[in-house]
Amino acid sequence: MKIAITGTSGLVGYDLWQTLKDQHEVWGIGRKKPDFVSLTQWRTLDIIDLETTSQVVSQINPDCVVHLAALSNPDDCEKDPTTAYTANALGTRNLALACQRFDTELLYVSTDQVFNGKKKSPYTELDTPDPVNHYGISKLWGEKFVQTLLRRFYIVRTALVYGKIRSTFVNRVARCVLENDPITAATDIVNSPTNSKDLALALSILIEKHTYGIYHLVNEGYCSRFELSRFIAQSLGKKASMIKKGTQTSLKLPARRPGYCPLENFVWKLNQFPKMRTWQEAIISFLEELPELNK
């Protein structure tokens, strides 16, 4: 297949590129070409530009666009809602319109933060979104554009993704733990941490099967940020007691988080696709692979 990826320079983009590059013709789309992408497989684009978005999709003429580009940090979105709505909602509309025009499949990666965090059990694809911050609202708005403008689409909601290409909550905790810096982590933010490599592999399976629809895709299980941090400390041979308990309020996070927001891979499992690893297995393999942590 010919597959174009927006957000290639980001966390998921890097792992998706590595996952797809040997089996498919892969193109990167974005504002700045990452080093691992060759010029012959690259088109420069700011997705907030409607006309250029259409031109780039028409020039590449892909079978599928995987749309990862976003302002993905909830705190940045809270500080600058205009950029969040422009990039996450209107940028997604622009891509959806281009895909509509050229009859191209679109896979849009969305977030657990479309939910309000008030449910007492993991969220499935059948639950109704009700976001509590600008990031969640902007991503849900993007979902609506995809659903209303396109016939052949995937919406994949994931959560707390970590990988090696840029710093994330997991990387920061691991680094602090190794440097014996104490950490305070929230007990009241619960979600399903997800290894970017596992997500990339699952996305590649979906694209190859053409089973359109809405999916939750996370590593199995869930934990609070406090439990996750303690698990990282213990996995790195350190004392769990170096992780202190905090809350959303005590940590003064700019964006309110939906407190209890685990996702269940309900539709994925119904389809009998390969089971995602547990979040603990995925964290352990990530820590083993991270070169700077193993020096």
Ligand SMILES: NC(=O)c1ccc[n+]([C@@H]2O[C@H](COP(=O)([O-])OP(=O)(O)OC[C@H]3O[C@@H](n4cnc5c(N)ncnc54)[C@H](OP(=O)(O)O)[C@@H]3O)[C@@H](O)[C@H]2O)c1
């Ligand atoms: N990371 C998570 O924990 C998480 C959790 C749930 C869902 N998601 C979703 O998963 C997707 C991928 O996340 P990620 O963590 O891989 O993102 P990321 O590392 O923050 O990278 C974002 C990417 O979007 C690109 N981008 C931003 N605005 C753009 C614009 N106007 N035009 C073109 N490109 C633009 C950036 O390119 P530049 O290099 O030009 O800035 C970068 O490549 C996002 O849609 C995000 O909402 C992420």
